[in-house]
Amino acid sequence: MPEHTVSSFDQELKEIGRKVVEMGGLAERLVADGVSSLIKRDGALAQKVVLLDSTVDQMQREIEDRAILVIAKRQPVANDLREIVSAIRIANDLERIGDLAKNVGKRVIAIEGEYHPAKLVRGVEHISDLVLEQLKEVLDAYAARNEAKAVEVWGRDGAIDTMYTSLFRELLTYMMEDPRNISVCTHLLFCAKNIERIGDHATNVAEIVYYMVTGQNLPESRPKADASSETTLAFPGRSAQA
Amino acid sequence: MPEHTVSSFDQELKEIGRKVVEMGGLAERLVADGVSSLIKRDGALAQKVVLLDSTVDQMQREIEDRAILVIAKRQPVANDLREIVSAIRIANDLERIGDLAKNVGKRVIAIEGEYHPAKLVRGVEHISDLVLEQLKEVLDAYAARNEAKAVEVWGRDGAIDTMYTSLFRELLTYMMEDPRNISVCTHLLFCAKNIERIGDHATNVAEIVYYMVTGQNLPESRPKADASSETTLAFPGRSAQA
Numbered sequence: 001m002p003e004h005t006v007s008s009f010d011q012e013l014k015e016i017g018r019k020v021v022e023m024g025g026l027a028e029r030l031v032a033d034g035v036s037s038l039i040k041r042d043g044a045l046a047q048k049v050v051l052l053d054s055t056v057d058q059m060q061r062e063i064e065d066r067a068i069l070v071i072a073k074r075q076p077v078a079n080d081l082r083e084i085v086s087a088i089r090i091a092n093d094l095e096r097i098g099d100l101a102k103n104v105g106k107r108v109i110a111i112e113g114e115y116h117p118a119k120l121v122r123g124v125e126h127i128s129d130l131v132l133e134q135l136k137e138v139l140d141a142y143a144a145r146n147e148a149k150a151v152e153v154w155g156r157d158g159a160i161d162t163m164y165t166s167l168f169r170e171l172l173t174y175m176m177e178d179p180r181n182i183s184v185c186t187h188l189l190f191c192a193k194n195i196e197r198i199g200d201h202a203t204n205v206a207e208i209v210y211y212m213v214t215g216q217n218l219p220e221s222r223p224k225a226d227a228s229s230e231t232t233l234a235f236p237g238r239s240a241q242a
Numbered sequence: 243m244p245e246h247t248v249s250s251f252d253q254e255l256k257e258i259g260r261k262v263v264e265m266g267g268l269a270e271r272l273v274a275d276g277v278s279s280l281i282k283r284d285g286a287l288a289q290k291v292v293l294l295d296s297t298v299d300q301m302q303r304e305i306e307d308r309a310i311l312v313i314a315k316r317q318p319v320a321n322d323l324r325e326i327v328s329a330i331r332i333a334n335d336l337e338r339i340g341d342l343a344k345n346v347g348k349r350v351i352a353i354e355g356e357y358h359p360a361k362l363v364r365g366v367e368h369i370s371d372l373v374l375e376q377l378k379e380v381l382d383a384y385a386a387r388n389e390a391k392a393v394e395v396w397g398r399d400g401a402i403d404t405m406y407t408s409l410f411r412e413l414l415t416y417m418m419e420d421p422r423n424i425s426v427c428t429h430l431l432f433c434a435k436n437i438e439r440i441g442d443h444a445t446n447v448a449e450i451v452y453y454m455v456t457g458q459n460l461p462e463s464r465p466k467a468d469a470s471s472e473t474t475l476a477f478p479g480r481s482a483q484a
Contacts, residue, residue, distance in 0.1 A: 068327060071310060072317040085310060092334065106471040175417065175424050182417050182424070189428065190435070190471070229348040229432070 012070050013080065016063060016087045020094075023059040024139040027094040027101070030056065031135060031198055034104035035128040038191060039121055043112045049105035056098030063091040079215075086212035090142065093201040093208070097135070100194040100201075107187040107194075115180050123167040124192050130160050131195050134202040142209050150209040154218060157203040164196040168228035193228075254312050255322065258305060258329045262336075265301040266381040269336040272298065272343035273377060273440055277370040279350045280433060281363055291347035298340030305333040321457075328454035332384065335443040335450070339377070342436040342443075349429040349436075357422050365409040366434050372402050373437050376444040384451050392451040396460060399445040406438040410470035435470075 030049050037046035067084045070076070076084060134153050141149035171189050174181045207218050272291050279288035309326045312318070318326060376395050383391035413431050416423045449460050 064327075068313060068323070071313045072319075072323070075314045075317070077314075081310070081314070085306075103471060110471055172425060172428060175428075176421050179418050179421065183414060186414060186417075186428070186431065187471075189431075193432070229345060229352055229429070 009070075009074050009076075009080070012066075012074070013083055016066055016070065016084065019059065019063050019066070020087050020090050021139070021143050023056065023063065023091060023094050024142065026052070026056055026059065027097045028132070028135050028139060030098050030101035031104075031128075031195075032132055034101040034108070035125070035132070035195070037108045038104060038128075039125050041108070041112065041116070043109055046105040046108035050102050050109070053098045053102035053105075056095055060091045060095035064088050082212050082215060086208050089208050090205050093204045097198050097201050100198050103194045104191050107191050111184050111187050114184050116184050117181075120171070120174060120181065120184060120188055123163075123170050124188055124195065127160060127163045127167055127192060127199075128195050130156075130163065131199040131202065134160065134199055138202045138205045138209065141206065145209075145213050147210045147213040150206040150213070151218070154203055154206040154210070157199055160196060160199040164192060165228040167192050251312075251316050251318070251322070254308075254316070255325055258309055258312065258326065261301065261305050261308070262329050262332055263381070263385050265298065265305065265333060265336050266384065268294070268298055268301065269339045269343070270374070270377050270381060272340050273346075273370075273437075274374055276343040276346035276350070277367070277374070277437070280346060280370075281367050283350070283354065283358070285351055285354045288347040288350035292344050292351070295340045295344035295347075298337055302333045302337035306330055324454050324457060328450050331450050332447050335446045339440050339443045342440050345436045346433050349433050353426050353429050356426050358426050359423075362413070362416060362423065362426060362430060365405075365412050366430055366437065369402060369405045369409055369434060369441075370437050372398075372405065373441040373444065376402070376441055380444045380447045380451065383448065387451075387455050389452050389455040392448040392455070393460070396445055396448040396452070399441055402438060402441040406434060407470040409434050 030052055033045055034049045036042070037049060067088045070084055071081070074080075134156060137149060138153045140146070141153060168189065171185045171192070175185045210216070210218050272294055275287055276291045278284070279291060309330045312326055313323070316322075376398060379391060380395045382388070383395060410431065413427045413434070417427045452458070452460050
């Protein structure tokens, strides 16, 4: 299409949607690479993740600017307005996901060369697999405008939170067993928290997709089972509090 | 004013601005109360913070809805558009601040009744004072459309990050000194991180205020000195890595 053609409203909507999908793909890659850099202890890959996050930020700004322009120019209502507002909101969550992946990358760089038994990261690997699956599924749900798929993702967040809570206790246990684990486990706790938060944002995106497609909100009470911020692990010999 | 009067564009803008200020006040209070509940070990206050966060969330949604309506209805340009888009963005940062304050509240509830020497929270109190001051100042800068004040806030974020990095090391040291500190210090580390992140969002707001008033962006490279994610503290006897 020649550049001087004023694109139609539909084309503008599609273009915004296409950019969200593209941004989602990049955010997903950042998460996958961030986790992979942690598991393989690959500082160079972690460094790449840290650098690429600024591209995610740029994409968010671009989507927001474009969406606001379209709102001002076309005064969309109903479905169309929902579509555009959803693009702004999803881009916002994807930007946060990129940020969290970057944080994982930074921690990987921090613990390079530290005392670091392989078993410590196993739990983080586990939760990451689940979160990556959620992220992939919700981006598919967005691309396909599939609200049923969005509901599935939304319903699975509880499993991630439960896994995170048990991982939190596990890492605390490693710290108490051997003080040499304290530094690395602290960073792993933050990594795990970042990854769990990525899962939360995937759930947010699921809610937005559902709203976008149906015009309805999912129930207020999201399945929430992360109790780690209410979890303590007492010093061995004292009873643990849930 | 009778309800049936269609308010003018200027009045709509002012109303959105007023709502942002109101939301800022509430977010500030949540942070102050969250920190206060931590220092006084006041579980009831912490509980209030956790509950009030949903009001902050509602306010964000309201500001966003209203702003988008105004954009669609009035097709604002230049200054006016900047004003409205800035309201959306600031509300977004304030929502995150509320969320982070809520997280502090949850941790306070978690460590109630735990082994918890007073000296452990002193550093967190310190950084909180600084962050609260930043938040207060940046909200004043927004209310007064004072870009110089925004630049001041923006320039001070480095001090918070430096303080956070040293607090991170301090808490790790307490854990290594006495394993009974591990559980509480872990929660305090997350509290400190949440508070440091509130400082980051205050800096974001400063950037938005500057942009709103001047139409210019502050330089890309924000003063960043939080090196804690690159900080490890080796087991005593091994050299610490920066």
